[in-house]
Amino acid sequence: MEALAVRLSGLDAYVDGAMRVITFYDTLMRRRVDLPALARASAGLAECVAAICLHGTGRAIRFAPDGRPAPAPPQPASTTVPITLDDEEIGTVWLERPGPPNPLDEVLLERLALASAAAAERYGPARTTMADPALVELAISPDSDEAARARALRLLGFAAGLPVHVVAVRTRLPLDRIGALICPARPVKAAPLAEVGVLLATTVDRTRFPAGAHAGIGAADSPHRSWQQARTALRFTTPRRPVLHHTDLGAVALLAEVPRDAIRDNTDVAAIARLAAHPEDLETLDAYCATGSLRRAADLLHLHHSSVSRRLAQISDALDIDLTDPMGLTRATFALTAWRLLDG
Template sequence: MQGLMYRLAELDANSAGLVRVIDYFDALVRHGADTASLLRASAQLADCVAGIEIAEHGRSKKNLRRCDPHGRWSPEPQLTPSIIRDITVDDEVLGTVWIERPGANLPLDEMLVDRMALTAAIILRPRRLLTEAEHTHNLLFPMDELAVLTSCAGLGLDPAASVRVIASTTNDIARLQFSKDSTPGRATGIEVDGEYLNLVTCSFISLAEFSEIAKVMPVRAGISLAAAACEIHTLIGTARFARSQSSPTTPIVNADDLGALNLLAPGTKIDHTRIPDLVRAREFRETKDGTELLETLRMYLRSGTLRAAADCLHLHHSSVAHRLAKLSHHIGFHVDTIENRARATAMIMVLDAM
């Protein structure tokens, strides 16, 4: 039978494949595996011989074991180790692990042996497992890509799942009773420097329902743009920016409703493809009527009124109103209302620069 490692390799070492490898070894730790179980499981996953050598204190001889994919112990090497990693705890090397892959290495081999070494270190020197809150923190404020994938595995969260962040300055948000489907995986609310962050699925509840809750339980919050769980840390700034735009009359602000104004959000530079307004406007600009209608909006924003725009375009003001209504339908928001003027202006300015 073809080994599980080969099936994972078909994923071309993408996020899902990496998370599966991480979760595989995390499961061994959760179930109290010893080094022998680790070795058998590693050989089965890799579909090749796996080995471990442990330095025993007070002895010059080292404890060396090897196992093939069928669970057979084979003490003598048959192939040169293809990838080797030290088992390190607090800068102390406790031994090494390796795999003996015949032929070229597979895309996930490096990750597999890294996790073998880490799991062996945990077995030899048990450490406290991270809590769900700590995994959530590491997902939202990761040190590197590995931390993101480890956190996704620890939370039972698909790294490709679409999620959002809710940012609030009070902990009232944590007391809101979201449905079970609202929380992705085992993520939990966290506090960072007096700010409360909650990870939610994109369909957690409607904004209208959320606003109704806010009337009963006063809270100011911002909802970020949507992103895959493995990338949501790049959009926390949009949740904070949305929260900064909240008011007593609008206590909950969705970053989607700010459009291209999200580019003003502090933090990581936002890819234009993350902003629904810009995606829709750019696609519409390529259609037959798109250029004309966007030009009408541009003239309306510059002139300030329907009649002034109509004079510049040599049209009747009702024709300008009709064009703006048609554009609003395609773009997804009313481009000619006072409250959306800044949003529409930002969209046109960014489109002109693209």
Template sequence: MKDLAVRLAALDADAGAAVRVIAYFDSLAEAGAGLQSIVRGAAVLAGCPARLDDTARRVHIRVLPDGVTSPSPSAPDDRWPSHDAGSATLRLERSGAAGPVDAMVLERAAGAARTVLDRTRGRAPAADETALVELVVDDDAPADARLRAARHLGLPADAPAFVLVLHSGGVRVKAAPTDPGAHQGGGEAVPQRPGGTPPERAGVGLAVSVLELPVSCRAARVALRFSAAGTDEDPGERVVHFSALGALAALAAVPEPGSVPDVRVLEHAAAGAPWLLPTLHAVATTISLRAAAGRLRLHHSTLQDRVAHAEHLLGWSVRDPHGLLRTQLALTLRRLHHNPPAY
């Protein structure tokens, strides 16, 4: 830390940027981010393509500055700024010496990458369950390494499994139910809390083959964005299955859901009416106002008054089919706005 402080002092105007770099990669490490997320962070922060190459471990990851993964088009250039990450090398694809912020990006990203590589791709089989899970959901890991990790986790290579991503950052891999009539995975795997309190928020991925678990993991992360705290301030389901989202999953691709006009109107109205969000959620997810009143434990006439007030605040009806759909979309986009995608 003393050496780091000295370098920060020498950065002058770049000191703030360097602190943000440190905080960014520290947060990735705390969240148990994989190699692709680390390289993506380096590319986005440096504003140029970044690549991690480890020939011995057959790891080659390249990410463009917009965060999109791209294959390596050519051999690395010796003139590019680089930093060793154990047996791997992290590079920024631009010529010339690394500036102070680039140097900090390389150092922190390489250190994070080395930790992940040593934990998930060491010469001996990983004994830590967290490391095994990281490996089995990593697209960039060799297939034989993922199959070996799956065996250590007790997952048969020829049976379906699914990924569960917790709001706290944890990732779990579970065997899918063998009963074709059972709900596709998830509910029984979500950690239950003592005293009858609700389970931890989670997203449940698709049931897939072991080698397709990275796909299930991405689906689980999308599903997690649709989950809610289940409170008046954030009403909604705490556990969301990707398979149940259907076409709604496409809404996760909306780049800035908070900028949608209906979401802005909803946020403004809810700020002055604490009852608004739970009321709209109940109306949008039940078959009738009477059923919604029962869920909210309100008299039917009280709910009717609330709905009329809500319509006045929003500027549209929430009772006709078009207005109800508009309300459902606004609530969903608001939830996505408050649960941005994590790298």
């Protein structure tokens, strides 16, 4: 394999070779080529595998010198250069040269990195659902300034001014599968953060969440506020109501601001905690609080209303709350909701 300097018309001077490389990439940028075309052209120029990877997608675009996608697995990178946009690293370009690096490899990669940044800004990342968690966190963090947030959203594929809902999800299912279900035809990105999955979507079809998934949905406001709303809504989800929009909560959302110690020390909440040792009683109370009607609760539980009536009488005694009184029902509902927040 000939060295890059020989490849470039037999030039033997480093400066002349570097100028040819710069001219080569200036031409590609004027033609507004996309990332795959950049990687393919770079591989042909360098006569070795050239690759581009944006952090927002996590997918490497690798081409061999013959213009075909490079075979897996990738070889060790001989030279790497970061891709930066607005002073932030958004990806990496590299060469997989079998022998020692060529003197012009670094110049080539620096120009490839510049061209890749321009292409990423122009075309956005590849259409993939899973995203770099660090980039998602930058978009939703309350500590990010607006310029950094806008840049992160742009790199994730969300155009300026596009409404973005943030969804907090607890599920064992792959996040990309859920993203494809709830937002099948519009931009959606997903990433795991700590114990919660995060979805950023321009629209959310709340009816399409799969069974077993619990989700809180924030409003299409500023992403960091939407994230806070989504986490709050997620805390209020139950097996009976596994998907909640923050707007569904209304004033109930204020409960999320009560300190956990204050909730735990409340007499009614403590009574609910004791009742939780009896799952059937807890389920009966939940159904009654959800419906406000003995007969509707019986239908929900698939029990005769007389059986539910007996259970509720026992529960009323255990809680020391009159469940037939509207205020008593309100107390029980708030206590049950607050108790669940302790695990949220």
